[in-house]
Amino acid sequence: SAVISQKPSRDICQRGTSLTIQCQVDSQVTMMFWYRQQPGQSLTLIATANQGSEATYESGFVIDKFPISRPNLTFSTLTVSNMSPEDSSIYLCSVAQVGAGGEAFFGQGTRLTVV
Amino acid sequence: AQTVTQSQPEMSVQEAETVTLSCTYDTSESDYYLFWYKQPPSRQMILVIRQEAYKQQNATENRFSVNFQKAAKSFSLKISDSQLGDAAMYFCAYRSAMDSSYKLIFGSGTRLLVRP
Numbered sequence: 001s002a003v004i005s006q007k008p009s010r011d012i013c014q015r016g017t018s019l020t021i022q023c024q025v026d027s028q029v030t031m032m033f034w035y036r037q038q039p040g041q042s043l044t045l046i047a048t049a050n051q052g053s054e055a056t057y058e059s060g061f062v063i064d065k066f067p068i069s070r071p072n073l074t075f076s077t078l079t080v081s082n083m084s085p086e087d088s089s090i091y092l093c094s095v096a097q098v099g100a101g102g103e104a105f106f107g108q109g110t111r112l113t114v115v
Numbered sequence: 116a117q118t119v120t121q122s123q124p125e126m127s128v129q130e131a132e133t134v135t136l137s138c139t140y141d142t143s144e145s146d147y148y149l150f151w152y153k154q155p156p157s158r159q160m161i162l163v164i165r166q167e168a169y170k171q172q173n174a175t176e177n178r179f180s181v182n183f184q185k186a187a188k189s190f191s192l193k194i195s196d197s198q199l200g201d202a203a204m205y206f207c208a209y210r211s212a213m214d215s216s217y218k219l220i221f222g223s224g225t226r227l228l229v230r231p
Contacts, residue, residue: 030217111158
């Protein structure tokens with residue numbers, strides 16, 4: 001299994017500002033994902049981070065609001081832009097290895113509070 | 116589109132007893148994976164157990180086992196000899212084996228309380 005380090009673990013931000021969350025994996029992985037978990041809710045996929053190209057966004061999520069980078073096979077960032085209180089959530093990075101059984105592993109999450 | 120349903124928002128079990136968490140799913144696909152994840156208050160999502168749809172044998176991992184009923188599209192998790200550390204949110208998840216997306220679809224979760 002991969003060891004995933006996510007930073008920051010939590011933050012309190014002012015509305016209208018942006019926050020960039022980092023996800024570092026200890027080994028090269030094929031697939032990287034970003035999920036959002038709103039308070040008391042389940043996980044919803046924001047996008048698949050593609051190495052060297054634009055991320056693939058799920059319905060309801062757009063690049064202007066959630067720009068994602070993935071410069072290599074071990075690192076990705078998610079930015080939450082122009083934040084509002086509705087963006088207060090836990091954001092989780094997840095990785096999976098193609099052909100290795102399909103399990104996804106998760107970082108410890110970033111708890112974001114927007115005030 | 117595939118969906119995953121967990122109809123039990125909260126379950127409670129006495130320490131050392133057995134509890135079963137329910138999960139049903141809807142799909143038209145024949146090949147897929149099913150997972151149970153545990154999320155303690157630390158927020159870390161931990162894989163508990165996985166099941167491949169083409170395997171008839173139910174998966175088992177120590178005190179955790181599943182009852183996989185493919186025709187009924189049911190995938191329940193049984194926790195035996197419950198321990199205080201089992202208290203957490205449990206999420207059932209589905210992944211298609213028929214596309215290359217590797218995306219997970221999660222149920223709404225079941226909060227498990229363990230009484231000492």
